């Protein structure tokens with residue numbers, strides 16, 4: 484059995500960044516990836532980048548088929564670039580194969596040609612990501628109409644009637660995208676409230692905009708069964724009043740969350756603790772319960788974002804080569820963005836959360852329609868809400884539902900991290916016409932909280 488200084492299982496965001504860093508510091512690294520189609524990990528191949536590319540193509544009026552082709556060219560280029568980024572390093576070996584543990588620090592790798600290779604790792608980093616879940620609905624798992632998000636982005640033709648189960652991140656982003664391509668979309672969710680973290684005014688506006696675009700929502704439903712009729716899927720669900728309805732679709736996209744990919748790792752052969760949901764239990768420094776074994780990214784549970792996986796890399800880098808100060812609990816200001824149209828970005832407290840915590844706050848609020856650039860972009864939908872601590876003048880939360888929110892939220896994040904008073908954003912000179920210059924006007928006057 485060969486002993487390797489660093490083994491990274493999975494070519495994910497944090498893992499690949501760590502591999503490059505370790506190699507550049509003279510350390511030997513073995514990166515094991517189970518699929519050649521996944522070099523570079525989930526984000527670039529089957530998640531963030533291809534989905535955003537399709538969303539943009541849909542908004543530009545590209546046909547679905549051409550958009551999928553273009554997306555595939557992009558992901559293949561990214562895959563190649565990611566592979567080269569690691570394989571070109573003398574100290575890194577990228578091994579095709581599926582890894583599973585045989586002991587606390589030993590693994591076997593099943594290679595595509597049927598061989599089993601055994602390794603001992605002085606350090607092991609688990610970066611295997613997460614996989615789609617399929618809810619236990621009779622007939623769903625075996626339905627020929629079922630797709631997960633990866634399959635939805637690779638359909639040979641646009642589904643005319645599309646049912647999406649789950650109205651979270653993927654559900655809303657794909658509902659927006661497929662509607663723009665021309666599908667008729669119905670979103671089913673078992674919760675009564677979509678966007679449950681958002682303030683009511685924001686969530687209502689987002690859902691109304693979807694409805695205005697033709698998306699149908701059925702919330703608080705209990706999906707009873709998936710069948711087939713006349714070459715279509717038949718989806719039967721009960722509404723809150725227990726009345727049963729059946730709707731029909733050419734495809735069903737399941738977007739009901741993703742679970743940590745630990746099932747194939749044979750962690751029962753180790754002392755690595757796993758939570759009920761399959762997530763690897765880690766401490767504040769990403770240590771698993773076995774010394775010198777870390778978990779990075781989605782596999783450790785918690786927020787599932789590429790930038791969190793990247794930040795996991797920073798924690799490990801700081802532990803191994805820095806001053807050992809960075810940790811998960813430092814992540815107090817983490818922005819999110821739902822890539823719908825317009826974009827919905829959020830950081831810090833919402834108004835509801837501030838009220839629940841009995842925090843005093845100033846509310847700055849304005850409609851997107853007041854921003855000249857929104858008119859230029861021909862999309863004046865949305866609103867901006869920022870909460871400020873009246874004692875310190877520091878921003879404590881922001882929700883930006885406006886075109887380009889995914890970009891300008893990062894200015895708010897910077898102001899929060901640098902503890903800049905809101906007046907700094909109010910009085911700054913911005914380029915024009917831009918969405919960010921809205922901060923000049925937004926912060927002029929706080930509004931009555933009851934508005």
Ligand SMILES: Cc1cc2nc3c(=O)[nH]c(=O)nc-3n(C[C@H](O)[C@H](O)[C@H](O)COP(=O)(O)OP(=O)(O)OC[C@H]3O[C@@H](n4cnc5c(N)ncnc54)[C@H](O)[C@@H]3O)c2cc1C
Nearest residue numbers: 493495496517524525530582611612780781787788789792
């Ligand atoms: C449709 C979609 C859109 C998304 N959009 C966004 C977005 O816009 N912004 C954002 O921040 N996040 C987004 N996410 C979430 C984001 O993709 C994930 O949080 C991120 O990719 C997780 O990265 P990771 O480092 O945990 O591992 P991953 O990138 O998931 O990598 C894990 C790798 O491990 C490999 N692997 C698994 N098991 C084994 C094994 N036993 N042996 C060897 N290899 C193995 C897998 O093949 C995979 O390549 C999206 C997710 C989806 C599904």
Ligand SMILES: NC(=O)c1ccc[n+]([C@@H]2O[C@H](COP(=O)([O-])OP(=O)(O)OC[C@H]3O[C@@H](n4cnc5c(N)ncnc54)[C@H](O)[C@@H]3O)[C@@H](O)[C@H]2O)c1
Nearest residue numbers: 618649650651652653654672673674738739740741787820
């Ligand atoms: N823009 C982004 O950053 C982005 C985009 C896409 C995905 N992601 C990441 O990927 C993760 C997975 O996305 P997702 O949309 O699958 O999960 P999600 O957790 O965001 O949403 C799941 C939705 O499915 C519903 N649901 C669950 N079980 C159901 C059932 N049996 N019947 C009906 N509805 C049901 C839930 O109520 C919820 O609304 C997200 O949590 C996010 O971290 C991020």
